[in-house]
Amino acid sequence: MSKFGSLSVQTTPLINTLADQIITYIRTDKLPVGGRLVERKLAEQFRVSRSPVRTAMKLLHDVGVLKQGEGGGYVVGDVKAAEKLSLETPSADEEENIYLMIADDRLNGRLPERISESEFLRRYKLTKGQLGKILLRMTNEGWIERLPGNGWAFLPVLTSLQAYEDSFRFRLLIEPAALLEPNFKLNRPALMRCREEQQWLVDGGIWTISDAKLFELNSGMHEAIIECCQNSFFIDALKRLDRLRRLIDYRQMLDRKSARMRCEEHLDLLDLILDGRNREASEFMARHLQDLSNLKTVAREARTEQPG
DSSP states (O other): OOTTOSOSSOOOHHHHHHHHHHHHHHHHTTOOTTOEEOHHHHHHHHTSOHHHHHHHHHHHHHTTSEEEOTTSSEEEOOHHHHHHHHHTHHHHHHHHHHHHHHHHHHHTTOSOSEEOHHHHHHHHTOOHHHHHHHHHHHHHHTSEEEOSSSOEEEOOOOOSHHHHHHHHHHHHHHHHHHTTOTTOOOOHHHHHHHHHHHHHHHTTGGGTSOHHHHHHHHHHHHHHHHHTTOOHHHHHHHHHHHHHHHHHHHHTOOOHHHHHHHHHHHHHHHHHHHTTOHHHHHHHHHHHHHHHHHHHHHHHHHHHHSOO
């Protein structure tokens, strides 16, 4: 869900970031109301294709920052709306930190299996509005559900490192195999969108994106690939596994330099699939997952050996 509220535009971390960058551009260049924004110029400046820029501009149009210009395109609408949205960023960062704190407490057994909203409010010093957004996010991600009547119940997630390692071995079984399924049908628009996001990460987004959003982009790419196999068992298995491993994955994140290299591998993988070279892609996927598992094991051991 976009931090800009309930909108018609389907947003992603890339789209939200581009929207913020466009707002900054408007303010930095002091564009007046009616000042025209050129899609091509913005795409070149932010080093992305025009498609995500177009979506980000539609998002800003929906909230009143931009309006339709004469003859098409977008012009600056309400400059104050741009300032207001930019000022919302610290609040969004604060909510992200609280969300991650709840995830860490859940993973470490510091929260009961069932918990009331009043306990959430007291423990994390939240407003009801903040709690509502965080609970909605947790519900959509599949690790909490509302109880009949009152209260919330946490759903099962992977909490042990052994289970996390087992999840990689399971992925090694299904993800390379999915690329060789006889009914595999390429969803080019979906994979091109994933490629756009991975390229954005490689081009610099990796240094500023949150761990949670990075997980969404990377797991979303793997899910988009497996959906092409049209085998519902493979698809459901990976999506369920992603829900289970989300919290523990936050703790197993690679350093951003290594994560950027994995994104470069994602680009190579997507190019193989988009070129119809599925057998090569299957072999590449297997190497990618095995290497990723090994890297996370090494990183975890290094963190364990650090004093304090």
